[in-house]
Amino acid sequence: MSDDKPFRLLPRVDDTNEFFWTGGKENELRFLRCQTCGYYVHPPSPICPKDLSKDLAPEAVSGRATVHSLTVNHQPWIPGYDVPYVIAIVTIEEQDDVRLMTNIVGCAPGDVHVGMAVEVTFDEHDDVWLPLFKPRGTT
Template sequence: MADVAAPDVAARMLPALTDHNRAFWIGGANGTLMISWCPACERYAQPPAADCPECEGAMVPRAVSGRGSIYTYTVNHQPFMPGVPVPYVIAIVALDEQDDLRLATNIVDCEPDSVRIGLEVQVRFERHEVEGESVYYPVFAPRG
């Protein structure tokens, strides 16, 4: 099970929950990263969608390991959003389950200068409230 970050974290732009993205945003309640999966062509797709972008089959949510590596990243030094301390790392994480399965996220629990391409990471979740419902924002921290 993945670690869950404390609920009092920086402000975030949060999603409107839909039937197609709900599993992704609430899976963190039990430490699970849920990604859309197509049983027909056996491929994951992100962001969550109703239909597979490859074969147009129906997508279903499926738990993944939450492990991956940093594909690319940037360190932001500009205070674009009030309440979010700088610097912070914005990254694309390549998930272990599929070569082209990538997720835009933040890297936490490390100094920005220690982040590098290829760094192995593990999902964590930040709990936030959206319209009276808890959502769990996936962030990643270095493994180990």
């Protein structure tokens, strides 16, 4: 995707999620992690659901993920997005219950499949870095 296209699905950035939406600035995919038990808490919450610790801090993960489910969108619902494109849920390598709704880019929509190894790539829009995913090992 190029920067000259409009994009209207920008998230609302606030103090609780800024680390997530700006991680791409340092090319880092970040999640809140419990400093007591190591559990990644996503979506962000003030309390770890595992041990109720409030000692949570953003930490970068590898950016590697696996496609969990996907749909190919053929309807031009979003101005600036060329159809067809892939909407997918990916699970991060570090913890398989951390799932992100994202888009798979860098390959033909028909080539995306469940179980596919992907890695993060960032698409910057107005100081928000959207984490998208591409086939692992591609540029």
